[in-house]
Amino acid sequence: MLLRFRVANVRSLRDEQELSFVVPEDEEGATARRLSLSDGKQLPVYPVLGIFGANASGKSNVITALKNMRKAVLRSYADWTSRDGIPRDEFALDAKAAAETSFYEADFVMADGVRWTYGFELSDRRVESEWLFAYPKGRRQVWVDRDASREKPFDFPGERLQDRTLLARTTRSDALLLTRAANDGHPQLTPIYDWFRQNLWDVTPETERPQREAYTVRRLMESEESRRRVEELLRVADLGIAGAEVEHDAQGRPLVRLIHTGNGEQTVLDWEAESFGTRSWFALIGPLLLALDTGAVLLVDELDSSLHSRFAAEVVRLFQAPWVNTKGAQLIFTAHDPSLLRTPGGGRLLEPGQLWLTEKDQRGATELAPIADWEPGEEEDLMASYLAGSFGAVPKVSEGQVGRRLLRTDETARMEAEEV
Incomplete structure (x- = not known):
């Protein structure tokens, strides 16, 4: 410490x-x-x-x-x-x-x-x-x-x-x-x-967000336990998100889409359609979990x-x-x-x-x-x-x-x- x-x-x-x-x-x-x-x-x-x-x-x-x-x-x-x-x-x-x-x-x-x-x-x-x-x-x-x-x-x-x-x-x-x-x-x-x-890991919300988004995606794919923790942090933020799904493009790169709930229905949005606030929170989840799991200074x-x-x-x-x-x-x-x-x-x-x-x-x-x-x-x-x-x-x-x-x-x- x-x-x-x-x-x-x-x-x-x-x-x-x-x-x-x-x-x-x-x-x-x-x-x-x-x-x-x-x-x-x-x-x-x-x-x-x-x-x-x-x-x-x-x-x-x-x-x-x-x-x-x-x-x-x-x-x-x-x-x-x-x-x-x-x-x-x-x-x-x-x-x-x-x-x-x-x-x-x-x-x-x-x-x-x-x-x-x-x-x-x-x-x-x-x-x-x-x-x-x-x-x-x-x-x-x-x-x-x-x-x-x-x-x-x-x-x-x-x-x-x-x-x-x-x-x-x-x-x-x-x-x-x-x-x-x-x-x-x-x-x-x-x-x-x-x-x-x-x-002394650095997180600046307005910069390097794509890298942090990619890291949170990796946490989603890491294990069922890791996925559960990421999705729980998405839900607790009260963004109307029920979960997340990860697909792969033609080059094999992972692509995330969040599952939104409204009027009793679920809608899957493309990543580019997500709000700045939602993407910022998602990008922060990965570093937060990493720090908590390793006892690091963030x-x-x-x-x-x-x-x-x-x-x-x-x-x-x-x-x-x-x-x-x-x-x-x-x-x-x-x-x-x-x-x-x-x-x-x-x-x-x-x-x-x-x-x-x-x-x-x-x-x-x-x-x-x-x-x-x-x-x-x-x-x-x-x-x-x-x-x-x-x-x-x-x-x-x-x-x-x-x-x-x-x-x-x-x-x-x-x-x-x-x-x-």
């Missing part, structure tokens, strides 16, 4: 920002899971984090930064070259940022309960630093300590790591040691690499952009419910819709520690913080307080301001035309 993610100098995330699944000491609600660690202790962890904020406040950049870290771990050895340099996407509104490193760090717990911290700093041409710490008995063990400014960049305190000399000699200055080691199947480091490979940018708020809330509930989410899967999503802060009955869908807000400062840099930092009351309506601006992170636009600005612009243009 992912515990924390830290990042700096990536897109609008200029200063170091932290996103944490760890439950604050004074806030352990019904949604928290108790994670057993290898040292015998238990750590309360949230299964879901939601990131809210105004347009262009940096919500999506948090998701992008997580994707960037995963891609760096998986592809640095193959994709980064001395000719092209290292892709960084540093903060663009400060000329000094280009000369500073981009920073990534993740804390996570493996299946055996051991907590790990892995991170690195990148410049345009080399990996400036890289580190890997383990906490098997609650105390930090340093496995990798890399600093490009030293005469010997690599240090392996405690000599716990196998093939240290080989790794130090064969890891390029512009590639991560973790990637290099995993490419040769290093027995100790490959499981760390695999954690990134099997987590990233969904703009969860509410193509789904009704009720569907979006149900996605959250899937991860919150321990009887459904039995493998400890986690969800990070961004959204605009404030109704996700409240259940239809007026309660809280998410706890204050699960709700994170993005807001840009005067420099255009994103600041990320949980609503818990404002210490809302136990009975406080989080949606009402958010919309009232009590936590910030809402557009600074008064009622009618957009129309007045547009009218003023039109009047100015008319006056300038008359002067000419």
Whole structure:
């Protein structure tokens, strides 16, 4: 499970920002899971984090930064070259940022309960630093300590790591040691690499939908049990769908058609006739089931952009419910819709520690913080307080301001035309 993610100098995330699944000491609600660690202790962890904020406040950049870290771990050895340099996407509104490193760090717990911290700093041409710490008995063990400014960049305190000399000699200055080691199947480091490979899966509802639709179709064909689960999620969404059927075209490619009910009759529609909302929900089902089945961390940018708020809330509930989410899967999503802060009955869908807000400062840099930092009351309506601006992170636009600005612009243009 992912515990924390830290990042700096990536897109609008200029200063170091932290996103944490760890439950604050004074806030352990019904949604928290108790994670057993290898040292015998238990750590309360949230299964879901939601990131809210105004347009262009940096919500999506948090998701992008997580994707960037995963891609760096998986592809640095193959994709980064001395000719092209290292892709960084540093903060663009400060000329000094280009000369500073981009920073990534993740804390996570493996299946055996051991907590790990892995991170690195990148410049345009080399990996400036890289580190890997383990906490098997609650105390930090340093496995990798890399600093490009030293005469010997690599240090392996405690000599716990196998093939240290080989790794130090064969890891390029512009590639991560973790990637290099995993490419040769290093027995100790490959499981760390695999954690990134099997987590931080990205779902953006408005892009790559055909691929996700195709994956959900494969889940339909996988087994009778898998088909039943997909069809149940289609039915529970109240789209008037009774089931699905899969055919194959002349080239043998699978084609799905959904069975709709109405007036006591069933109608099978061609896929192109389905609504955007239905196709978006169908495309999300496959990744949802995959994450729940494997206990993965799923990233969904703009969860509410193509789904009704009720569907979006149900996605959250899937991860919150321990009887459904039995493998400890986690969800990070961004959204605009404030109704996700409240259940239809007026309660809280998410706890204050699960709700994170993005807001840009005067420099255009994103600041990320949980609503818990404002210490809302136990009975406080989080949606009402958010919309009232009590936590910030809402557009600074008064009622009618957009129309007045547009009218003023039109009047100015008319006056300038008359002067000419």
